[in-house]
Amino acid sequence: VMRKSHEAREKLLRLGIFRQVDVLIDTCQGDDALPNGLDVTFEVTELRRLTGSYNTMVGNNEGSMVLGLKFPNLFGRAEKVTFQFSYGTKETSYGLSFFKPQPGNFERNFSVNVYKVTGQFPWSSLRETDRGISTEFNFPVWKTNHTLKWEGVWRELGCLARTASFSVREESGHSLKSSLS
Structure with missing residues (x-):
């Protein structure tokens, strides 16, 4: 019972939606309690609906400022939506x-990311803007984890x-990049 309740606690913490998970194991009480019965209670503290950083x-x-917002457990099944914005002297980016x-x-699990990154490289006289989307599917097989990822980028140099x-002038312009890994 101790080992199984600890494994359940670890799974709950890995969801990323609880700040704290406590397990209380006690003997059964009441008229219909079994003589060797146990009550296992999980006391959880959820994260806030919106967290920021x-x-x-x-x-x-280069110096940069990074702002982030996270909506943990958005629809009640451990879904997360994250937004991050970074503004720097040579690079600006944001992603959802x-x-x-x-x-x-x-x-x-499955995830989708949409982003835009703009960077300047003065030593090459180059400015690059990447707008992209990526999808990722993670799954376990036996004792290993696998990831299947597709990413598409519209790059402007x-x-x-x-x-x-x-x-640099020769590579300037728009291009589409796609990768599967």
């Missing part, structure tokens, strides 16, 4: 993701200066 990052000669586990088998090299 903000922070700053410094690195690679939706995560949906399979009921009863939370190791098997442009020159930052008239002094850009010929190879």
